[in-house]
Each structure stands twice: as structure tokens, then as C-alpha cells.
Amino acid sequence: MDKLQNPCCIGLDTRISFVPSFIKQQAVEKEDNVFEATAEAILEFNRKIVDATYDLVPCYKINSAFYELYGKHGIKALKKTVEHVKKRDRIVILDVKRNDIGSTAEAYANAYLGRVELCDGTKASSYFDADAITVNPYLGTDGIKPFLDACGNFGKGIFVLVKTSNPSSHEFQDVKMDNDSSTLFQMVARKVDEWGAELIGTEYGYSSVGMVVGATYPEQAKVCRKLVPRAVVLVPGYGAQGAKAKDVVHNFNEDGLGAIIHSARGVIAAYRSEKYEAGEDRFEEAARQAALEMIDDIISALKASGKCRW
Amino acid sequence: MDKLQNPCCIGLDTRISFVPSFIKQQAVEKEDNVFEATAEAILEFNRKIVDATYDLVPCYKINSAFYELYGKHGIKALKKTVEHVKKRDRIVILDVKRNDIGSTAEAYANAYLGRVELCDGTKASSYFDADAITVNPYLGTDGIKPFLDACGNFGKGIFVLVKTSNPSSHEFQDVKMDNDSSTLFQMVARKVDEWGAELIGTEYGYSSVGMVVGATYPEQAKVCRKLVPRAVVLVPGYGAQGAKAKDVVHNFNEDGLGAIIHSARGVIAAYRSEKYEAGEDRFEEAARQAALEMIDDIISALKASGKCRW
Numbered sequence: 320m321d322k323l324q325n326p327c328c329i330g331l332d333t334r335i336s337f338v339p340s341f342i343k344q345q346a347v348e349k350e351d352n353v354f355e356a357t358a359e360a361i362l363e364f365n366r367k368i369v370d371a372t373y374d375l376v377p378c379y380k381i382n383s384a385f386y387e388l389y390g391k392h393g394i395k396a397l398k399k400t401v402e403h404v405k406k407r408d409r410i411v412i413l414d415v416k417r418n419d420i421g422s423t424a425e426a427y428a429n430a431y432l433g434r435v436e437l438c439d440g441t442k443a444s445s446y447f448d449a450d451a452i453t454v455n456p457y458l459g460t461d462g463i464k465p466f467l468d469a470c471g472n473f474g475k476g477i478f479v480l481v482k483t484s485n486p487s488s489h490e491f492q493d494v495k496m497d498n499d500s501s502t503l504f505q506m507v508a509r510k511v512d513e514w515g516a517e518l519i520g521t522e523y524g525y526s527s528v529g530m531v532v533g534a535t536y537p538e539q540a541k542v543c544r545k546l547v548p549r550a551v552v553l554v555p556g557y558g559a560q561g562a563k564a565k566d567v568v569h570n571f572n573e574d575g576l577g578a579i580i581h582s583a584r585g586v587i588a589a590y591r592s593e594k595y596e597a598g599e600d601r602f603e604e605a606a607r608q609a610a611l612e613m614i615d616d617i618i619s620a621l622k623a624s625g626k627c628r629w
Numbered sequence: 630m631d632k633l634q635n636p637c638c639i640g641l642d643t644r645i646s647f648v649p650s651f652i653k654q655q656a657v658e659k660e661d662n663v664f665e666a667t668a669e670a671i672l673e674f675n676r677k678i679v680d681a682t683y684d685l686v687p688c689y690k691i692n693s694a695f696y697e698l699y700g701k702h703g704i705k706a707l708k709k710t711v712e713h714v715k716k717r718d719r720i721v722i723l724d725v726k727r728n729d730i731g732s733t734a735e736a737y738a739n740a741y742l743g744r745v746e747l748c749d750g751t752k753a754s755s756y757f758d759a760d761a762i763t764v765n766p767y768l769g770t771d772g773i774k775p776f777l778d779a780c781g782n783f784g785k786g787i788f789v790l791v792k793t794s795n796p797s798s799h800e801f802q803d804v805k806m807d808n809d810s811s812t813l814f815q816m817v818a819r820k821v822d823e824w825g826a827e828l829i830g831t832e833y834g835y836s837s838v839g840m841v842v843g844a845t846y847p848e849q850a851k852v853c854r855k856l857v858p859r860a861v862v863l864v865p866g867y868g869a870q871g872a873k874a875k876d877v878v879h880n881f882n883e884d885g886l887g888a889i890i891h892s893a894r895g896v897i898a899a900y901r902s903e904k905y906e907a908g909e910d911r912f913e914e915a916a917r918q919a920a921l922e923m924i925d926d927i928i929s930a931l932k933a934s935g936k937c938r939w
Contacts, residue, residue, distance in 0.1 A: 332733070335748050343748040354756065357748040384729055384736035388745050390708055390756030391701040398700055418726050418765055419694055420795035420865075423642070426694035435698050438645050438653040438667040446664065446700030455728055457767045457790060459797030480767060485730035487769030491816065497807035506801065555730075 320377050320576065324629035325614045328378040328412070328553075329606075330583025331365050331400055332385055337588040338364045339599035358392035361385070364602075365400045368587050371603035372610045373407040380553070380581055382414040401447055410450045412553065412579075416480065418455035418462055425465035432469035432477075451476035453531060453553070456507050463514055470518050470527035476551070477528055479511050481543055484533025484556035493539070504539060508546040515550060523576060525551050532570060534562030534580070540569040544577070552578040558585030558613070564620035571621065575628030580617050586610050630687050630886065634939035635924045638688040638722070638863075639916075640893025641675050641710055642695055647898045648674045649909035668702035671695070674912075675710045678897050681913035682920045683717040690863070690891055692724040711757055720760045722863065722889075726790065728765035728772055735775035742779035761786035763841060763863070766817045773824055780828050780837035786861070787838055789821050791853055794843025794866035803849070814849060818856040825860060833886060835861050842880060844872030844890070850879040854887070862888045868895030868923070874930035881931065885938030890927050896920050 320326050335343070338360050346360035347353070369379065381400055386393035397413075404411040417427040429435055431452045434442045454466055456479050466477045482492055482504040492504040501509075508530060515528030526549045532540050534556035543552065552570040556562040557580050570578035589595050589609035590602040597605035621627035630636050645653070648670050656670035657663070679689065691710055696703035707723075714721040727737040739745055741762045744752045764776055766789050776787045792802055792814040802814040811819075818840060825838030836859045842850050844866035853862065862880040866872040867890050880888035899905050899919035900912040907915035931937035 334736075335746055338748065347749050353747045353749055353751065353753070354745075360748045382729070382733055382736075384727075384733045384740065388736055388740040388756070390740075391704040393756075394701040394704045416728050416765075417694075418728075419692070420793060423692055423694045426644075426692075426698055430694065430697040430700075435664075436645055437663045438648065438670045439657050439663055441663065443663070446698070446703075455726075455765050455767055457765055457801060458793050458795055459800035459802070461795050461797040462793075483730060483768050483772075485768055485771050487771040490769035490820070491767060491813065492769070494813075494816065495807045496813075497805045497810065500807065503801065503804075503806075503813065506804065510800070 323375065323377045325376065325618060326576075326579055327376045327610070327614050327617060328380050328579045328581040329368070329372055329376055329586050329610060330380045330382065330581055331368065331587065332382040332583040333361045333364055333587065334385055335361060337584075337591070339602050341599065352392070354389045355392040358386070358389040358396040362396040362399050366403050367603050368606050369403055369407055371607045372586070373409050375607070375610050375614060376409070378410040378412065378579055379404045380412040380414050380583075382583070398447055401449055412478070413447060413449040413452045416453050416455050418458055420458060421461040421464060424462045428465040428469040432466070432473055432475040449475070451478060451529070453478045453480065455480050456510065460510070460514070467514055467518065467528065475527065478531050478551075478553040479507065479514070479528065481508050481511060481530040482532045482536055482539045484535045484560055484562075488533065488536070505542060505546060508543045511550055512547045519549055525549055525577065529553055531555065534567045534570075535560055537566045537569050544570060544572065548572060550577070553581060554578055555581045558582040564616040565623075567617065568620050568624040568626060571626045573626060575621065575626045582613055586613065633685065633687045635686065635928060636886075636889055637686045637920070637924050637927060638690050638889045638891040639678070639682055639686055639896050639920060640690045640692065640891055641678065641897065642692040642893040643671045643674055643897065644695055645671060647894075647901070649912050651909065662702070664699045665702040668696070668699040668706040672706040672709050676713050677913050678916050679713055679717055681917045682896070683719050685917070685920050685924060686719070688720040688722065688889055689714045690722040690724050690893070692893070708757055711759055722761045722763070722788070723757060723759040724763045726763050726765050728768055730768060731771040731774060734772045738775040738779040742776070742783055742785040759785070761788060761839070763788045763790065765790050766820065770820070770824070777824055777828065777838065785837065788841050788861075788863040789817065789824070789838065791818050791821060791840040792842045792846055792849045794845045794870055794872075798843065798846070815852060815856060818853050821860055822857040829859060835859055835887065839863055841865065844877045844880075845870055847876040847879050854880055854882070858882060860887070863891065864888055865891045868892040874926040875933075877927065878930050878934040878936060881936045883936060885931065885936045892923055896923065
């Protein structure tokens with residue numbers, strides 16, 4: 320973030336409907352299997368988006384759902400997208416929202432962040448080898464512990480879902496608990512602080528254990544920021560989901576750090592918006608323009624709040 | 630269940646350490662890529678376990694974590710394991726514990742249960758096409774809705790995590806909420822009832838929306854059973870996790886239905902236990918023996934409770 324002077328993250332949540340026809344056409348001509356062609360088209364689109372924007376943003380987030388749709392072909396495209404982002408020396412967050420009981424959570428931690436045991440007795444790097452993943456806290460500490468181990472052993476990060484950006488997130492997350500009148504999301508936030516206590520970086524003082532707090536809920540964001548000062552907040556909801564730049568500033572600390580602002584559709588599918596008046600053949604240009612405008616918007620709001628360090 | 634006269638489910642949570650050496654050896658000789666060889670070995674093991682047990686049990690559950698470890702090769706083995714179970718005319722539950730905001734949850738629903746949009750404009754059946762999957766409720770109704778649609782449109786099922794079997798599950802799930810002094814897991818259970826209300830089967834009166842309730846918590850199981858009479862309970866925790874047959878009877882209704890009892894390691898890795906004194910070459914026989922004993926154990930407990938219909 321300091322190098323590129325902004326906290327923005329582009330989401331490669333690539334639905335096939337976002338991919339220009341000429342890329343789909345090329346993929347169909349090249350591959351016999353339509354699942355494979357679809358995954359190839361998404362990968363090609365991602366590579367072009369990354370190449371058009373990586374000099375601007377420090378980070379990309381990839382939501383696994385849009386790749387799992389195409390089975391083994393989608394998983395290959397996901398891995399190759401991760402590789403491409405890493406080749407461009409940018410941070411890659413896999414948004415997988417995984418969760419399970421301890422022994423199975425360990426398999427997930429190894430799949431995405433750790434090392435894998437193979438049938439010839441050797442161990443290999445994780446197939447995906449992301450820098451960080453998202454995890455769901457519903458199962459409690461023993462479902463999180465293997466991910467903490469991966470953070471410590473392999474220099475990785477996790478983002479725990481605390482207050483999600485969707486309309487129904489209040490149903491469980493905002494209900495008050497009778498132990499101390501705090502809500503479920505506050506209780507989870509306190510656990511995030513506890514889980515990350517042994518994983519604080521020496522340079523900036525932030526933990527490997529971050530949290531997801533939707534930009535669509537600025538009041539809850541203020542509460543979370545106070546409860547877990549050392550967590551990096553991954554903030555979805557800006558742009559297409561309706562949150563504004565002024566809503567996301569509450570996720571930052573006074574040092575101007577501590578939050579990553581994410582936008583997917585608003586950037587990667589910008590060419591489809593009337594605002595950019597770009598044809599399919601100019602999708603990279605529109606994405607770049609949208610990324611630049613997002614950065615400007617976030618930096619202006621940070622400056623207005625007195626929290627900008629850049 | 631009525632056909633095979635038991636409610637047991639075998640978990641194909643196949644760690645590579647469970648696979649006999651001779652299968653691993655064959656896979657290494659056949660495949661150059663060790664990730665692919667590992668996935669092939671797991672698939673071969675699964676096929677043999679299924680073939681040795683499918684005349685006994687109505688259902689198999691597969692935990693995706695142990696396949697995601699091997700990337701695209703693991704996903705291929707997962708799909709082929711699903712296909713093999715379906716070829717044997719048994720129900721297959723994919724234990725993926727997926728969750729996300731509505732638009733992304735829709736992609737997960739399509740990936741595992743629904744239909745997939747491809748780059749040539751056609752739609753295809755889901756790559757995995759499982760009978761049911763597990764889902765995490767933390768995001769609330771809009772993260773569940775797309776899965777309900779898949780249940781209705783494609784005759785599928787989901788199992789919502791309510792009270793999980795792991796030691797830390799009390800941390801959030803058992804905390805009392807101050808609205809009505811019920812716990813979080815009770816609140817989620819009530820939502821399960823609501824989510825399933827429009828998806829009740831005509832033959833047995835059960836809903837397509839089931840719930841996961843760990844056998845390790847019999848008291849909570851009684852509460853859940855009362856709260857959601859029409860849900861099928863997927864019950865992990867029997868066997869290797871320590872729960873006994875007498876603990877699982879609380880998950881059944883008076884009609885002797887309403888629960889699926891799951892065991893993975895206790896069956897598929899039975900050959901490694903001292904009890905069976907079976908060498909690697911007799912792993913299928915040991916698994917079959919363990920399955921038969923599990924069925925006996927559960928049926929005896931059901932008979933003792935007066936709830937057995939078989």
C-alpha cells in the first residue's frame with residue numbers, strides 16, 4: 320500500500336457474462352470442452368485486467384465461487400490467475416470463506432496457505448499458495464486454529480467474517496448476546512483480536528488475522544475498528560453494492576492504514592457501464608479508468624477525514 | 630433409508646494417509662504428476678470402499694477439503710467419486726460448508742446443485758451435481774436463498790450448520806441472545822424451519838432444508854429436534870469423534886426417520902484399527918465389517934429407544 324500509495328483491491332470475481340465476446344469466441348475455437356473454454360476465457364480476461372491495472376493497486380481478491388462453477392477447469396483458471404497476480408508482484412487474497420472442524424480446517428489451511436502431503440511421502444507447497452484467504456467463524460476457535468498455524472508458519476494472512484456487507488447480515492450478526500449486551504459480530508471481533516495476538520507484524524504493528532467488515536455498515540465499522548485496532552479490515556461493499564468512499568474511512572486507523580477497500584464489478588466490468596461508454600474491445604481501458612477513479616475517490620475521502628498518509 | 634433399512638452414511642473424507650501403499654504405488658507408477666497420482670490414489674480407494682459397502686448404506690458424504698488439497702486433480706477425483714456413488718444409486722452429500730452474499734451464493738448453488746452458464750451461451754448441469762450440500766448460516770437469509778432455489782428447481786437438498794460437533798462450537802453457537810434467551814444455534818434452527826417451510830416433501834413430510842447437529846451434543850440435539858421437526862438432521866461425531874449410538878437417537882423423530890448418522894474414519898480407515906487386525910490388502914473387508922457394526926449399533930439403539938421403524 321505504501322509503495323502504490325493507496326489501499327485499493329480489485330476483485331477478480333469474473334462472471335462469464337463480464338467477458339467480452341471476442342475473448343469467449345477465441346476460447347471456444349481453441350478448446351473442445353465448453354467448460355474448459357469458459358474457464359480459459361475467464362483466465363484470459365483476468366490476465367488482461369491485471370496487466371491493465373497492477374501498476375495502480377497493491378492487491379487483488381478472487382472469489383472462488385466463480386471458478387468452482389467450472390469444476391477442475393475453473394480451479395486451474397483460479398490457480399493460474401493467482402500465479403499471474405503473484406508474477407506481477409501483487410498481493411492475492413482468495414475469498415473462499417472456508418470453515419470446518421479442526422482436523423478438516425487443517426486440510427483447508429494446507430490447501431490454500433500451507434503445505435500438502437503427497438502419495439509418494441513428499442510434501443509440496445500448497446496448490447493455490449495464496450497470500451491470504453477469508454474464513455467463516457461460526458465453528459469457533461478450533462476451526463480457526465489451523466489457519467493461525469498457517470499464518471505463523473508460512474507468513475500468510477486470514478480475514479475472518481465479522482460483519483458482512485449483505486442485507487441479511489443483521490439476522491444473526493447484529494443480535495445482542497445476553498452475556499454482556501454486545502452483538503454477535505462484536506463477540507466475533509473480540510475473538511479476532513485474541514486469535515491475532517501472537518501474530519503481530521513488527522514493521523507496522525498489524526496482525527496476520529484480519530477481518531471482513533462490509534462498507535455498507537459504517538456504524539458497525541466504527542465499533543469493529545475500536546475493538547480490534549491491530550486487524551487489517553477487508554472492506555467489501557464499495558461501488559456496486561452501494562457504499563460510498565465516506566463510508567469506508569471508519570475502517571482506517573489514525574495511521575491511515577488498517578483497511579483494504581475492495582471493488583470487483585465496478586472495476587472489471589466498467590466497460591459495460593454507461594459512464595465509460597467503452598465497447599467490449601476497450602474493457603481494459605475502462606477498468607483502468609474505473610480503478611483510477613476509485614483510488615482518487617478513496618484518497619479524497621481519507622484526506623477529508625484527516626487519515627490519509629499518502 | 631427404507632430400502633436399506635438404516636440411516637447410516639459413510640464419509641469419504643479420504644486423507645492420503647488412509648490409502649494403502651499398494652494403491653499409492655500403482656498411482657505413482659501410472660501418473661507423472663504427483664498431485665495427480667495422489668488424487669488418483671484417493672479416487673481408486675473411494676471406488677473400492679463404495680463397491681464394498683453400497684449394498685449396506687443409503688448415503689455417502691464427501692468432505693471437499695480433502696480434495697481441494699490437490700487442486701484441479703483433487704476436484705476431478707471429487708467429481709468422479711460423486712459419479713461413482715451415483716452410479717451405485719446412492720445419495721451423495723457434498724460437505725462444502727459454503728456461504729457468501731446472495732449473488733455469490735448463487736454461483737455456489739449453481740456449481741454444486743444447479744445449472745451453469747457457459748461461454749457459448751448454453752447452460753449445462755452442475756459440474757458436481759450432488760444430491761445435497763452443507764451450508765454455513767452466518768450471513769443470514771440472503772446467503773441461503775439461492776440454495777433454496779436450487780432445492781426447489783432441481784430437487785436437491787441442503788444441510789445448514791446449526792450445532793457443530795467440534796469442542797469450540799459453544800463459543801458462538803451456545804451463547805444466549807438477549808431477545809428471547811434462546812441461543813444462537815436455536816435461532817439458526819428456527820430459521821432452518823422457516824427456510825424449509827415451502828420445500829416439504831409429500832411422501833414423508835420432510836423438508837429439503839436439513840440441519841447439521843453434532844452427535845457430541847445430545848442435549849442440544851433434543852432442542853433442535855423439537856424446534857425443527859421437519860428437518861432431516863445430518864449427524865456427524867459418531868465413532869472417531871467420540872459420540873455413541875445412544876447419543877444419536879435424540880436426532881430421530883417418533884416415525885424413526887429424520888436423521889442421517891455419519892461416520893468417516895471409523896469405517897473407511899477401519900483396517901488401521903487394532904480391532905479388525907486387517908492388513909492393508911484387506912481394507913475393503915474391514916470397512917464393510919465396520920459399516921455392518923455401525924448399522925447394528927445404531928439400529929439397536931433405535932430399538933432400545935422405541936423409535937426403530939426397521
